[in-house]
Ligand SMILES: [Zn+2]
């Protein structure tokens with residue numbers, strides 16, 4: 313199994329050192345783990361700063377690879393929180409740094425954060441969802457330094473609504489990213505948060521598949537080692553039911569494909 317969305321104490325909202333997570337990953341038999349710590353420039357909640365020292369991060373990953381590399385593959389990823397007005401800053405970041413894997417997520421929209429609920433305060437649920445996907449569409453049209461889109465229906469974690477009304481906009485997003493050779497992730501933290509589904513939900517996975525999407529990673533979005541690979545068998549089964557035969561791993565932002573059937577336990 314490969315977990316492609318894992319946080320460490322380089323993320324402002326996580327206290328778990330890489331070492332502890334890697335030991336757990338080896339213990340439960342993961343073949344590969346990709347750290348994807350948070351950079352969210354200009355995060356609207358000023359009590360938290362989602363930035364960290366990238367040289368220290370690089371150094372720490374190398375140390376972990378030297379220490380554990382004979383037992384598990386360790387990849388250097390990142391999760392960036394985009395918004396239309398921040399794309400230039402992320403372009404600059406990507407010009408200066410190399411990552412194996414880049415998750416392009418949207419944790420804020422309309423310059424307000426989803427987590428505190430501020431984003432939803434002045435909008436109906438449909439206005440909120442429309443704004444979210446319009447901004448994400450803009451980002452995919454104007455930014456290409458990423459590997460996959462993260463938790464594509466994160467809006468529903470904070471305010472339950474139907475993403476089905478937004479299949480048209482999401483289709484537009486897929487029609488941009490698929491020819492670019494970019495993918496999406498299936499984030500299993502939705503199961504932990506009581507959504508009873510991963511993110512995105514099955515209807516969106518089906519939409520992606522029907523449009524020819526092939527690149528898909530699976531990540532637990534763990535902030536603690538005990539949620540590594542959470543519900544991965546459920547995720548593999550779900551993907552197979554939709555029609556996917558392969559999941560994706562990345563090195564130096566280049567995809568390679570692993571048969572799902574060989575990963576199920
Ligand atoms: Zn995220």
Ligand SMILES: [Zn+2]
Nearest residue numbers: 317319391533
């Ligand atoms: Zn995350």
